[in-house]
Amino acid sequence: MGSLIKGDWKKETELRQMLLNNLTWLHLENAKVFDKDMTFDKLHQEIEQSYIKHHAFDWHNHEYSSGAYGKFGPGQFSNLYSALICPTADSRFHFVGEAVSAHHGWIVGALDSAHRAVINFLRRFNLKDAEDRLAKIDWLGNPPDELDKETAVKQVILGQVLPKRRMEARVDIENGKNADAVADGGK
Ligand SMILES: Cc1cc2nc3c(=O)[nH]c(=O)nc-3n(C[C@H](O)[C@H](O)[C@H](O)COP(=O)(O)OP(=O)(O)OC[C@H]3O[C@@H](n4cnc5c(N)ncnc54)[C@H](O)[C@@H]3O)c2cc1C
Structure with missing residues (x-):
C-alpha cells in the first residue's frame, strides 16, 4: 500500500x-x-x-516506527523479553504495551500486558481480594498465558530488588532461597 x-x-x-x-x-x-x-x-x-x-x-x-509494530529479532524473546517485563522500583513500576508482550503487533498484546501488570501489582501488595475480584470479571478473560504464575511471582520479587543486585537475586531464587528473604535482602 x-x-x-x-x-x-x-x-x-x-x-x-x-x-x-x-x-x-x-x-x-x-x-x-x-x-x-x-x-x-x-x-x-x-x-x-x-x-x-x-x-x-x-x-x-516512518523514521522511528520502521513498520507498524515492535518485533523481536532472533533470540530476543529469551534474552530481552524477560528483562522488559520485569517490574522495577520496588515492583511498583510495570512496563506495558504491545511491544512488551508475547503478541507483538496486536491489540491483544497491549491488553494482555496491562492485565499482567495489574495482576503483578496486586500480588506485590498481597491484595488477594482484589486479585480474586479481577479473576471474576468475565470480559477480561483468563490471565494472559504468556507468563506462568511461578515466573510472574519471581519477577515481582526481582522487581523489589535494586537492579544492580538482580542477577545475584535471580540465582538465589533459582537456588531455592526464600522469596521474601531475597526481596528484603535486596533493597
Ligand atoms: C497501521 C497499523 C495497523 C494495525 N492493525 C491492527 C489490527 O488490525 N489488529 C490489531 O490487533 N492490531 C493492529 N495494530 C497494532 C495495534 O494498533 C497496536 O498493537 C496497539 O495499538 C498497541 O497499543 P499500545 O497501548 O501498546 O500502544 P499505542 O497504542 O501505541 O499507545 C502508546 C501511546 O503512548 C503515547 N506516548 C508515546 N510517548 C509518550 C510520552 N513520552 N509521553 C506520553 N505519551 C506518550 C503515544 O502517543 C500513544 O498514544 C496495527 C497498528 C498499526 C500501526
Whole structure:
C-alpha cells in the first residue's frame, strides 16, 4: 500500500479505489442480511457516496516506527523479553504495551500486558481480594498465558530488588532461597 501513497490524498486515486473495494467486500455479507437484494455494485456506490476524504500513512517509511509494530529479532524473546517485563522500583513500576508482550503487533498484546501488570501489582501488595475480584470479571478473560504464575511471582520479587543486585537475586531464587528473604535482602 505504501507505494500507492503520493503525499497528496487527491492524487491517491488508485489507493482510494482499493479502499472502497475492500470496504465493500468487508461489509457486503452483513449488508445482505439487511437487504437481500444488495449487490457489490450497489453497496460500492453507497460507500463511495459517503466518502469524504482519506489520510494514508506509510509506517514502513516512518523514521522511528520502521513498520507498524515492535518485533523481536532472533533470540530476543529469551534474552530481552524477560528483562522488559520485569517490574522495577520496588515492583511498583510495570512496563506495558504491545511491544512488551508475547503478541507483538496486536491489540491483544497491549491488553494482555496491562492485565499482567495489574495482576503483578496486586500480588506485590498481597491484595488477594482484589486479585480474586479481577479473576471474576468475565470480559477480561483468563490471565494472559504468556507468563506462568511461578515466573510472574519471581519477577515481582526481582522487581523489589535494586537492579544492580538482580542477577545475584535471580540465582538465589533459582537456588531455592526464600522469596521474601531475597526481596528484603535486596533493597
Ligand atoms: C497501521 C497499523 C495497523 C494495525 N492493525 C491492527 C489490527 O488490525 N489488529 C490489531 O490487533 N492490531 C493492529 N495494530 C497494532 C495495534 O494498533 C497496536 O498493537 C496497539 O495499538 C498497541 O497499543 P499500545 O497501548 O501498546 O500502544 P499505542 O497504542 O501505541 O499507545 C502508546 C501511546 O503512548 C503515547 N506516548 C508515546 N510517548 C509518550 C510520552 N513520552 N509521553 C506520553 N505519551 C506518550 C503515544 O502517543 C500513544 O498514544 C496495527 C497498528 C498499526 C500501526
